[in-house]
Amino acid sequence: MKELLTNRFALNGLFVKLMLSFLSVILILASFNLFSHLYLSNKVYQEMVRQNELGLAQTVEGYENHFRLTQNMILALTQSDTWTANLGILSHLKDNRRYDIPAEVKADLSTLYTNPFLHIDNFILYFKQEDYVLEKEGISSATDMFGKYYYSEAYSPDYWKSQTMNNQFLKVMPAAAFTEKTVHSSRSLGELMPVMMKAIPYEDVYGIVMLNPQRMQDTYGDGSHNPFYILDSEGRLLFTTTEEELHNPPLPMDGSRHERIGDQYYFYEKGKQTGFTYVRVTQASVIAAEMRGMQLLLTVLLGAAILISVLSSLLFSLRLNQPLQHLIAALDRNSGSGVDKLSRVKEFAMIGDRLSSILENNRFIQSDLAQKNSLVRQFAYTHKVKNIPLSSHLADLEEVRQPEHPYVAILFKVGFKDRPDELEQHTLLLWKLIQSLFTSNPNNSVALQPEQDQLLLLLFDPGPQSGILQALDTLKELLAAEECLYLTIAVSPVYSGDIPFTDAYGNLSTLLNERRLNGETQVIVEPRASSSSSFHVKVTYGEELHDLLQSGKEEAVFAWLDRQLDQLRHKDAAAEDFRTFALGAVEQVSKTVMKLNLTSIEGGLHSSPSGDPFAGFYSIEQYRTWLQSQIQPIISAISSQLETKDPVISFVLDYLNHHYGEDINLNLVADKLKLTPGYLSSVFKEKTNINFSEYLNNLRVERAKELLVNVDLRIQDIAMQVGYQNVNSFIRMFKRRYGLTPGEYRKRHAGDDPFISSNHG
Template sequence: MRWTARARGMARNQMSLFYTLFGSFIAVILLLVSINSIAYGFFRDNIKKEIILNSSLNLQASAANYEKHIKLIRSYMLGYLFDNNTQILKRGDPMRRYDVVIDVQKGLQHDLNNSLLYLDNIIYYFKDDDFVIERDGTRNAETMFSKFYNHPSYTADFWNKEMDGSESFRVYPAGPFRFVSPFEQKALGTFIPILVKNAYDHRFAFIVLLNANRAFEAFHQFKPDSSFFIVNAQRQVLFSSAAGTAPPPEIAGLTGEGYVRADEQYYFYRTSADTGFTYFEVVSNKGLAEQLHRLNLAMGALIALSILFGLIVSYWFSKRFHNPLANLIRSVQSRSAVGVPAGEGSRIKEFNLLQSTLSHLSRSNQEYHQDLLAKNNLLQQFAYMTRLKKIQGDGGTLATSIDDNGPYRLVLSQIEFKDRFAKEIANAPQRAFNMYRELINAHFSSRYDNSFTFQLEKDQILSILFVKNENEDRQEDDLDELVRMLGKDIPYCNFTLAISPVRHHSADFAETYQNVLDLIKQRRLGEDVQVIGEWIPRPSLMIPSPSEEQELTANLQAGGDDITIPLVDRLLDQLNKAGALAYQFQDFAADVVNRTIKIMYAQNVSIGSVADGGSPYDQLKSCHTLEQYKAFFHKFLARSAAAIQAKKSETDIITKFVMEYVEAHYGEDLSLDVIAGKLGITGPYLSTYYKEKTGTNFSDYIFSVRMNKATEMLRETDLKIQEIASLVGYYTVASFNRVFKRYAGITPSEYRRQHNQWRE
């Protein structure tokens, strides 16, 4: 009876605990919901202001985009206006300069392919000659504006009158243009005409047709129930996103920045200080109300879902907390009620469950203990690593085999996967590396007791060999067998084995490891297994020399692979003859690649044209012999030179003229004003234009051409220094010597002497 009463009381307590937890969760949920409701009510009134602010910011961004594009078109067309071909056509009868007309058409077709300009056409209009040039051909003005670009307002007479005005840049209202012929009528689109001309020239002008719809899609973020207008200073509507509509006159006259509400519409407006255009975005008040309504519905649904989800989760958590505790209490009370001794509880199911759980925990503890013993190897690795890396910490107190101060030596194995094999094992490189680690470990374990082999870096394996009899050294025999086994995999990997002398003190462990790291760097070129046991000092290599470095840079910039490839071959041969190590070849090759890439970047040449599907630095890692380095540079330098030459061939007519003129007259007066006068433009404009197009200063280009010619004459001729100075445009030998030394680092006489010595 007492047990039954206690059980019933426990049942009541269990139910009370469940409802207590569940009620607490519900109280927290209701508190959070009330806080969210109050916060939503507080911020709801500000949402409308945020929507209005968002519309204002959208209009601001659209106005800035339009203004920036109009400024871009103005700048772009000024370049056309002062172009050499334009000046030639304006000076004479354009219909007789057929060659220039063809160049103009090609230029138009190329530039109009630029989708970011949003231009449909650029029309050269010669008023007195009644002659028009556009991307598809030439024709008279009447045919052009009545047939090919027909619009009732923009006729040939209209443009003739507009050209008599004094404005050099004017934007006209957008209109639908059509192609009209006796057999066909076709809509071309909605264009915004722009007139560009010299303010004092009434005989020639450019008519630019800006695609209004494409520009609108690019510059304005469209919203439902909204429209967009552009109004000029004369209150003319230049563009309307809603065809056939315009803001009321009292609205169209607004200037400045802000918004007004009229006729259930919000009119946001912003006036540009540069063009005087006023940009309008019209948003329906109905649209704002619908947005708020949708927001209310979304918020209500979110709160309802939150309450439902909270109730479900609360019930689940309450049950999860309640059931284990109730079962545990029930098990303890059952055991106490029957008075069963501690060793006789098998008749009670809950007690058996607890006993089973405790037994399971005991077995798990034993398994964990065995697992810890099995991980002793990992702890040993950690202890050795902390000593090698000189890491100060508790790991340094772990006991290791070298603490006995017995004789030991280190063998560091470096494995480098070759390119073809690396691609084959791309999905499992560590598995292949582990295979070699196990092979090396098995080899040394069979010969040295307590030897320890583990991976130290991603490509390095360290073996610690404990030598019993220092006098009976089996180093050569042991390594010969290992080299023979590894040699079978030479087609797939390069192996470098660095072996230290026998050491006796654990304090020398980190120093010994540093010694074998230095030995690894002693690897020479070759595809083989190299065993290095002695460090041989290598002299520092001054390759290339300053003059060779200047020559290499100059020819890389010029794209002259006929010089750079033999020069790099010669430098590689010098490295090989001097006994350079593998990493020195890598450093030299990486330096040449760096120079080439910097020059390509400076000349706006795409690196992808020489990458060949991968990084040139990655390709360098696949070079292990002198022949492979030469083959790489033959291909890389040829492609980079071709890319630089191709880039140079793309230069426009002004830069092309400058380059051709300088190449032909490098010994004459090449001042900025002289060349600019031949082009019919100003010196400052030519300097700025050339710098923008080529990325090189005008004076630096002339200097490099003259110095390249001078070095060529010094190498290939027996002319006197004074004669060479005169031929490349310097009137005194002193000035020539000064600039040449700044270019090459040595005087012309020293340069010629060094070159002759090398040739001999």
């Protein structure tokens, strides 16, 4: 044991020499850090306190001025004789029925909440005796206002009913989260700070000013993310920018002060007018980081220490350079024979003794890795094509491809006319045939299977593309005798090594969509020209299909579908275009079903056990049969409905469908039928299970939904086009129907409906 310790800690041992060298560097850096800390700590602390106290004082001044300005504006409003008289009338509105007064009072209130410098969200006049409120949107009950439009758990309708002002003129209340709740949605109004005022001389009339504390903080705050608190004269929390609770000693009675508790500094300032206490909490590390000007001396001292450390390290490195050069020379020879003595350092001598066995083990490892190279390349290329990151311990495989090698990518997709019983076995035999034609040199080619029905070949240094196309022609001849399957083959140009495999695979996947609708093997090299680009049914054709469906004539509908399919065939449309047309047709049929209230069959449209009903389609006849099977039940239901349709209701529905964009109402339609409005309303409700006005509004917003996908139309123009003279009424009706505003719906759905696209025809 004693001999072992003597060898390990000998004076000429590598461990001792390295320890002595780096201990010298550590000693220099430790001395520098100690001196810097002692010299600068006091200065940093003083500057830190001064800047934060100044910043808090400016913030407090802004808040105090804002509260004073708000109070003065409210006082100026309440001292008006007209204001006082109007409040007296509104206090007995149910008796005097002076409904012209609320508009005048709203105009007075707008001078406050429209002032951008006051940050007022709303000014609510609460008539406690009459139990209603007046605010910027108009008159509503107190229960609706505080239970729906300004709902907060902290401020319920009962809370406001129980409030009294006593001798106070203004009372600032803690900020809380408010929400607007409607039948179909709930919208957050953010955090608001209520300020309650007495409407002198009326004891039962109060003004409730909803201040936006977050906008006040953005205006008067210092822009930092430090926690900030406002407390009233009783120590109650009015507003905070953080969810953390304030844990601090008793707040100061006057003036300002600061103190440090743990790793945090607490800065206090008391408002002279409001008596509120403002508190800012700052991390000590954050404050110290702001003192850049105080660190100039630190930079100079650090530079001197680094220079000394570099010189010392250079000296130590020179002492180790010679034996390391001997090691490098021995590794370059890559020989397992004996290695010369490297150094008088004992550890280097031991390395020399072991080097021969290490080189021998290295040759064995290289041989083993060469045998597994094919599997490694397959694994790495699959991850590159699918853009899947490798785990950290396999990061070396990211460099498996040599970027300077050009390559060609070929993507094969198999389709079956008649799905065989042993699908996987048929597919595997097909992939083996393809690989035998293209992967004669395993070092210059890789075969991957990104999807179950796809095979991707990467051919490196492939030569001209014409040779590849010739081999693909041979493959087509071999598959010509196979009647149960066909291939879609997408061929890329010769890419440079800088093009990622992921991009090549994405381009080939796009080329697959260029396949024509037939059961033959196709080779696709480039996309179609613009003259033969994809076909979509225009909106006018959608309306034509709707009219044909509504007529209930099966022959006419099927003839229309045949014309559209023939048109796609004459345009040399791709198989994907047929799929898009079929989906668009079913979408239009669904809209017709909804408009005609055929809810019993609406859920049966576009259903397929496999998820994609067109996966095995390769002919127009298959699309024709499928579309007829989808539409035939709808036509039967419409025909049955037509046989039992009431003539009065038929006239009303037809009139509304053709005149919904005009200024029409129940009285107008009843006059055309020579009926009383009351009788027509009851008959319409009995036959359709829906009110006349509700049906008209649903019809208008349904038509507006179709027009909204056209981003060239303004929302105001759409509202006028569907019969709304007031755009606000249109927005309200649309949101009540769909839970979204027209603008929100346009952002989500514009351009999504293939039946409305008219980019190509």
